[in-house]
Amino acid sequence: MDNRPIGFLDSGVGGLTVVREFMRQLPHEEVIFIGDSARAPYGPRPAEQIREYTWELVNFLLTKDVKMIVLACNTATAVVWEEIKEKLDIPVLGVVLPGASAAIKATKTGKIGILGTPMTIQSDIYRQKIQSLSPETEVTGLACPKFVPLVESNSSQSSLAKKVVYETLEPMVGQVDTLVLGCTHYPILSPIIQNAMGPHVRLIDSGAETARDISVLLNYFQINRSRQAGEVHHQFYTTASPAAFKEIADSWLEQAIEVEHVDL
Amino acid sequence: MDNRPIGFLDSGVGGLTVVREFMRQLPHEEVIFIGDSARAPYGPRPAEQIREYTWELVNFLLTKDVKMIVLACNTATAVVWEEIKEKLDIPVLGVVLPGASAAIKATKTGKIGILGTPMTIQSDIYRQKIQSLSPETEVTGLACPKFVPLVESNSSQSSLAKKVVYETLEPMVGQVDTLVLGCTHYPILSPIIQNAMGPHVRLIDSGAETARDISVLLNYFQINRSRQAGEVHHQFYTTASPAAFKEIADSWLEQAIEVEHVDL
Known part of the structure; x- marks a missing residue:
C-alpha cells in the first residue's frame, strides 16, 4: 500500500x-x-x-x-x-510501449499506421518498438503537426478540425488496418479520425x-x-x-x- | 530485449x-x-x-x-x-494479485467468492488483498480439497468430478456474483463450476x-x-x-x- x-x-x-x-x-x-x-x-x-x-x-x-x-x-x-x-x-x-504492444495484438494484415507529432514520427520509436517485437509488421508513420493546436485551442468539434483531419490522413486511408493514436491529444479527435479512416480500421489509444x-x-x-x-x-x-x-x-x-x- | x-x-x-x-x-x-x-x-x-x-x-x-x-x-x-x-x-x-484485482473490477454486488486449496483459504490472502483495495467488499472463501486430486488424475470430465464440484460448491451458490478460481488447477473444472454456480456468476481465472x-x-x-x-x-x-x-x-x-x- x-x-x-x-x-x-x-x-x-x-x-x-x-x-x-x-x-x-x-x-x-x-x-x-x-x-x-x-x-x-x-x-x-x-x-x-x-x-x-x-x-x-x-x-x-x-x-x-x-x-x-x-x-x-x-x-x-x-x-x-x-x-x-x-x-x-x-x-x-x-505511453509508447503499451500502444505499440496493443497494435501488434490488434492487426490482422500486419500493416500498422502511426499518427504522431513531427518529433514522435521522426524519432521512429513506434516503428522500432513494433518491429523489434514483430519484425514482419509494416509500420507507416504520419506526422500530424496541425492536430495538437486544434485540440489545445479546444477546436476539436469545429468544421476546420474535420477538414484538417481528412486532409492530413488522406495518404493513410486504405493502407493499414490498425492506426495508433501516437499522441495523447489525438483521442479527442478520434470520432473524426475514425470517420476519415473508415469503420474497419482499429484505432489504438495509447493512453x-x-x-x-x-x-x-x-x-x-x-x-x-x-x-x-x-x-x-x-x-x-x-x-x-x-x-x-x-x-x-x-x-x-x-x-x-x-x-x-x-x-x- | x-x-x-x-x-x-x-x-x-x-x-x-x-x-x-x-x-x-x-x-x-x-x-x-x-x-x-x-x-x-x-x-x-x-x-x-x-x-x-x-x-x-x-x-x-x-x-x-x-x-x-x-x-x-x-x-x-x-x-x-x-x-x-x-x-x-x-x-x-x-497469481493472487491479478485475480484479486480482476474480481474487484468484475463484481457488481460487492460479494466475491474465493475457491482455493485449504492452505490458500487458510492464508486468507485473497480476502486481505481484496479488502485492502476495496474494504467494503464481502469475501467468502471456500476450501476445495478434492479438486486438485481430480485434476491431477485427469478425471475432470468424469461423473465423479461433477458430483464433487456440485457438493463442494453448494454453500457458495446464490451468495456471490463473482467467483475467483484461486487455484490454477480449477480452470480445468470451470465448465462444471459455471454450471453449478449458474450463468450469472462471473468466474475469474487468476491464471x-x-x-x-x-x-x-x-x-x-x-x-x-x-x-x-x-x-x-x-x-x-x-x-x-x-x-x-x-x-x-x-x-x-x-x-x-x-x-x-x-x-x-
Whole structure:
C-alpha cells in the first residue's frame, strides 16, 4: 500500500486523455497532473529541449512526493523515457510501449499506421518498438503537426478540425488496418479520425492502453492506494492559463477541477 | 530485449492453465515449466514445507537462466511470493494479485467468492488483498480439497468430478456474483463450476489474468523476446512421471510436448 498520488505530465492538455481513462479504471487513486501548455507543442522542438522541459516537469512532480510518474506524452516518452526510468527509484511509465504492444495484438494484415507529432514520427520509436517485437509488421508513420493546436485551442468539434483531419490522413486511408493514436491529444479527435479512416480500421489509444498498464504496475509493486485513505484530492497544474486549462479539463474529465498556475 | 525463457512453477500440473493462456497471448516467448507433482498437492501442507519446496523449484528454474519467474500456483504465491520477489533480481509474479484485482473490477454486488486449496483459504490472502483495495467488499472463501486430486488424475470430465464440484460448491451458490478460481488447477473444472454456480456468476481465472500481466511486465522491464530469435523451444519438467504429465499437458496445451523427469 502506498497512498501517495501518481504524477502525470504532458506538454499540454493531451495527457488528460490518459488521466480520464485512468480515473475511470481506478477512481480511488489520486492524480497530480502538470501540463506545459505555455511551451506546447513539444513535437516540433529539438530533442535536447524536449529532454530539458520534460525533466523540469518530472522534478516538479517529485516535489509533490508522487509514487509513480506517467509520461502522458508520446513526444516526451520517445525522447527521454528510458533515461528518466533509469534515474528514478519510483516506477516511470511511458505511453509508447503499451500502444505499440496493443497494435501488434490488434492487426490482422500486419500493416500498422502511426499518427504522431513531427518529433514522435521522426524519432521512429513506434516503428522500432513494433518491429523489434514483430519484425514482419509494416509500420507507416504520419506526422500530424496541425492536430495538437486544434485540440489545445479546444477546436476539436469545429468544421476546420474535420477538414484538417481528412486532409492530413488522406495518404493513410486504405493502407493499414490498425492506426495508433501516437499522441495523447489525438483521442479527442478520434470520432473524426475514425470517420476519415473508415469503420474497419482499429484505432489504438495509447493512453487508454497505458492506463491499464498502470493498474498492473501498482499491483506488481504493491503500491495501490488504500480505499480507507479517505477521499481523493486531485491536483492539476499548468504553465499557462488556468482558466483555459480548466475549460478543457472540466469538459474532458466531466467534473469541475481546480487548476493552479505554476512557473517552471 | 531479452531472449531468455520465462520460468513457470507449480505444485503439479495446474500451472499449465497459466502457461496455456500465456502461450496463446505471447506465442513467441519461450517457457520453462516445472511441476512438482511428486509432492502435490501443496494445499494441505504446512507453510514452512510449502516455502521450502517452492524455493527448490525457484532454484531449479534459476539454473535454467530464466528472465522472469511466475509462481503459477496460488498456494505457493500465498506463502512465499513476497519473499521470493524480494530476494531475486529478476521480476517475480504471483497469481493472487491479478485475480484479486480482476474480481474487484468484475463484481457488481460487492460479494466475491474465493475457491482455493485449504492452505490458500487458510492464508486468507485473497480476502486481505481484496479488502485492502476495496474494504467494503464481502469475501467468502471456500476450501476445495478434492479438486486438485481430480485434476491431477485427469478425471475432470468424469461423473465423479461433477458430483464433487456440485457438493463442494453448494454453500457458495446464490451468495456471490463473482467467483475467483484461486487455484490454477480449477480452470480445468470451470465448465462444471459455471454450471453449478449458474450463468450469472462471473468466474475469474487468476491464471488468465496473470498471463495478461506478464505481457505488461515484459514491456515495462523491456525484456521481450525478439521475434528474430528463432523458433521457440519450450521445456517441461516434472518431479513425478513424465508420461502422466505429458498426457495431461498435451491435451491442455493442444500440442505434443517433451517432458523430462527431474529429482529435486
